[in-house]
Amino acid sequence: MIYTSQALETLIGEFSKLPGIGRKTAQRLALHLLKAESEDAERLAAAILDVKRRIRYCSVCLNITEKDPCSICSDAGRDHASICVVEDPSDVIALEKTNEFHGVYHVLGGALSPLEGITPDQLRVRELLNRLRGGVTEVILAMNPDVEGEATTIYLGNLLKPLGIRVTRIARGVPVGGDLEFADEATLVRALEGRIVV
Amino acid sequence: MRVRKVQLTSFRNHAESSLEFTGGINFITGANAQGKTSILEALSYVCLTKSFLQQADATVPKFGGERFAVDAILETDKNIVNHVRVAFDGAAGKRYFLDSNEVRRSADVIGMFPIVVLSPGDFALTGGSPAERRKFADLVLSQVSRSYLEEVTEYRRALKQRNKILLDGKLSNAFDGDLLSAWTDALIAHGSKVMARREKFVNEFQDAFSASYRSLVDSGEVPGLRYEPSFRVETDIESDFRKAIRELGRAERARGATLAGPHRDDISFTLNGMPLKEFASQGQHKTFLVAMKMAEFGYIRGMLGETPAMLLDDVMTELDYSRATRVIQAVGTLGQAFVTATDMLSFDDKMLDARETKFHFVREGSVVYENA
Ligand SMILES: Nc1ncnc2c1ncn2[C@@H]1O[C@H](COP(=O)(O)OP(=O)(O)O)[C@@H](O)[C@H]1O
Ligand SMILES: [Mg+2]
Ligand SMILES: [Zn+2]
Numbered sequence: 001m002i003y004t005s006q007a008l009e010t011l012i013g014e015f016s017k018l019p020g021i022g023r024k025t026a027q028r029l030a031l032h033l034l035k036a037e038s039e040d041a042e043r044l045a046a047a048i049l050d051v052k053r054r055i056r057y058c059s060v061c062l063n064i065t066e067k068d069p070c071s072i073c074s075d076a077g078r079d080h081a082s083i084c085v086v087e088d089p090s091d092v093i094a095l096e097k098t099n100e101f102h103g104v105y106h107v108l109g110g111a112l113s114p115l116e117g118i119t120p121d122q123l124r125v126r127e128l129l130n131r132l133r134g135g136v137t138e139v140i141l142a143m144n145p146d147v148e149g150e151a152t153t154i155y156l157g158n159l160l161k162p163l164g165i166r167v168t169r170i171a172r173g174v175p176v177g178g179d180l181e182f183a184d185e186a187t188l189v190r191a192l193e194g195r196i197v198v
Numbered sequence: 199m200r201v202r203k204v205q206l207t208s209f210r211n212h213a214e215s216s217l218e219f220t221g222g223i224n225f226i227t228g229a230n231a232q233g234k235t236s237i238l239e240a241l242s243y244v245c246l247t248k249s250f251l252q253q254a255d256a257t258v259p260k261f262g263g264e265r266f267a268v269d270a271i272l273e274t275d276k277n278i279v280n281h282v283r284v285a286f287d288g289a290a291g292k293r294y295f296l297d298s299n300e301v302r303r304s305a306d307v308i309g310m311f312p313i314v315v316l317s318p319g320d321f322a323l324t325g326g327s328p329a330e331r332r333k334f335a336d337l338v339l340s341q342v343s344r345s346y347l348e349e350v351t352e353y354r355r356a357l358k359q360r361n362k363i364l365l366d367g368k369l370s371n372a373f374d375g376d377l378l379s380a381w382t383d384a385l386i387a388h389g390s391k392v393m394a395r396r397e398k399f400v401n402e403f404q405d406a407f408s409a410s411y412r413s414l415v416d417s418g419e420v421p422g423l424r425y426e427p428s429f430r431v432e433t434d435i436e437s438d439f440r441k442a443i444r445e446l447g448r449a450e451r452a453r454g455a456t457l458a459g460p461h462r463d464d465i466s467f468t469l470n471g472m473p474l475k476e477f478a479s480q481g482q483h484k485t486f487l488v489a490m491k492m493a494e495f496g497y498i499r500g501m502l503g504e505t506p507a508m509l510l511d512d513v514m515t516e517l518d519y520s521r522a523t524r525v526i527q528a529v530g531t532l533g534q535a536f537v538t539a540t541d542m543l544s545f546d547d548k549m550l551d552a553r554e555t556k557f558h559f560v561r562e563g564s565v566v567y568e569n570a
Contacts, residue, residue: 114377
């Protein structure tokens, strides 16, 4: 269906660019907003802009944050000699919920996946290597338990081992094919405790 | 396991069809292109989460629509009753529900409701390409072992990723050796496990297979199965795999693809020590196939402690009469069977007397019962 308003068409077009939103859902969302109060629409627009204006990447760990460095990186009570490498910001949240890890993080921004064009250059590998100069003694690799995570673990392990740092990976207590963020806390705690040297 | 009821909604040429089955032999009859195979296909969605015809889900919705659903009531050997719903929608994809709970990974359900399928597509098993035999081993093993299914899925993924690196490298003439080596390790880790499982499977399967073969032919023929990996295994699979990949390094880069591993496995069939492919008659090929399927039935039943249902599509025309009758009798006395055929005349009275039977007549995408 083509609407008679260009503004509505534009909004539908923008919505359907979002992940998981097809044209039908985009139409529903747009028509919903059309019926909503002006203030509601303004709050939504402001929230979207806020995210873009205020959220940035931590210059140390590359997690998303509002202030730089992020609250974890600037916390003197944490062990800055121990870095846990994860794929995404959501993995940091999952691990933080366990209250078991007191070091700091490094967010790679994904895992190696040649099929999706993700090579080491697309990930924050160089940034990780740069951080290792400053007295880091342990790197924990906490990738998702899928093949991409596994290959990334092997790749980083081979890269880091010659540097004389203790490199471990979390045990595969996490269900195969599952995401770190979907693993329950008890499982993650076990995976952290049972980590093995790479 | 037995299927008590199934309902097809907007599935192939069925707008809405409901069938109630007997735990014995279900004959699904009707002229060509009326919707018989589609009913077996729907059962395959319920039990294996996908079509045994290897067709994309999107081809299934009744022409003009983009959704289909299959609902079924299944009962295990231990008399546990489950409701399964498979629902497909062009936008949301396929979703599987077990007693209203969504099952997100097929590995969680494959093997719960085991089936063995014999359809015209299976005639390539003995004479066709190695891919057909790998598919056979994978399907049987996936149903009896969840960890195998996960392992083989991860292997396929690692293989695709590694092939992409090799192909990109070939095209750009630049290889990142460290990246390739990480994927080689992942490939070997999963591939070795897949191979070990397949080798064990072929050895275990051999006995069940010989027994079914001898139940079909009275001659002294000795049938054999052998696992044929893509490289020589002398010490152990993992180190020989690594050695093979090392030796193939240059060739892999030139071809832009992985040249050793379980994706190149084969299982060879022999009769009196001679390769079946080269020497056997049509009839011997068919006997092999039937013996494989009967052995599959027994193997799955033994491993899972759950009796598979047997889906036999067009066997009356594809096999000769006596072989077809033997399979139907053999499996029909042990468990539930679904047999499609174009006419009822081809069924022997003895076969019908042997067990509880029920006829389902299919016409233009609807099921008709004579006495209903
Ligand atoms: N998505 C679909 N929608 C409607 N009809 C279909 C669809 N896919 C296949 N068909 C048709 O359904 C009919 C029944 O197919 P099938 O179950 O294989 O019949 P049978 O096994 O009785 O010969 C065939 O004519 C086929 O062309
Ligand atoms: Mg058919
Ligand atoms: Zn930080």
